[in-house]
Amino acid sequence: MLLGDPAGLSLLAGRVFVADNLRFMVDSNVGSLARWLRMLGYDSLFFDSGHDSLMIAIALSENRVVITRDREIVRRREVARGQLKVVLITSDLPEQQMRQLVETLNLDCQSKPFSLCLECNRPLEERDRQQVKDLVPAYVFQTQSQFRQCPACRRIYWRGSHWQAMNQRIEGFRQG
Numbered sequence: 001m002l003l004g005d006p007a008g009l010s011l012l013a014g015r016v017f018v019a020d021n022l023r024f025m026v027d028s029n030v031g032s033l034a035r036w037l038r039m040l041g042y043d044s045l046f047f048d049s050g051h052d053s054l055m056i057a058i059a060l061s062e063n064r065v066v067i068t069r070d071r072e073i074v075r076r077r078e079v080a081r082g083q084l085k086v087v088l089i090t091s092d093l094p095e096q097q098m099r100q101l102v103e104t105l106n107l108d109c110q111s112k113p114f115s116l117c118l119e120c121n122r123p124l125e126e127r128d129r130q131q132v133k134d135l136v137p138a139y140v141f142q143t144q145s146q147f148r149q150c151p152a153c154r155r156i157y158w159r160g161s162h163w164q165a166m167n168q169r170i171e172g173f174r175q176g
């Protein structure tokens with residue numbers, strides 16, 4: 001359910017259509033969702049240390065939707081005032097949690113997958129094959145043509161079998 005938008009409260013039971021440029025703050029109790037959201041191309045911070053107040057302060061200042069299983073956060077005055085948007089996740093299972101998010105926020109799974117680093121949340125940059133020649137395994141260099149790199153951690157991403165397996169799971173989120 002999406003909370004915190006006074007106009008949206010009436011849509012709790014239904015699908016909520018919101019802007020595509022959503023950014024997220026992922027609470028530690030649903031931590032695996034940060035990587036999945038990044039995989040879809042959604043800017044997502046993972047909050048794993050510190051008090052809830054700090055997480056909420058960052059979410060407010062950067063206009064991020066908080067994703068959590070913590071009902072206490074839903075009861076905060078920032079939510080009641082409509083300043084803070086919160087999605088309260090109900091399932092224990094990451095796959096179902098992600099499906100709930102995709103359905104609740106009508107997330108776009110298609111337009112920008114694999115555009116962010118899964119570890120750093122930074123936008124990936126295109127790389128030529130020659131640029132990554134010494135950075136990837138030889139068989140990857142020989143069989144792949146498209147590469148991207150994280151400017152922060154320098155990880156290289158390519159469209160290998162791992163990417164395809166992820167894509168299939170993303171399809172699963174959409175079809176429910």
Ligand SMILES: [Zn+2]
Nearest residue numbers: 117120150153
């Ligand atoms: Zn990175």
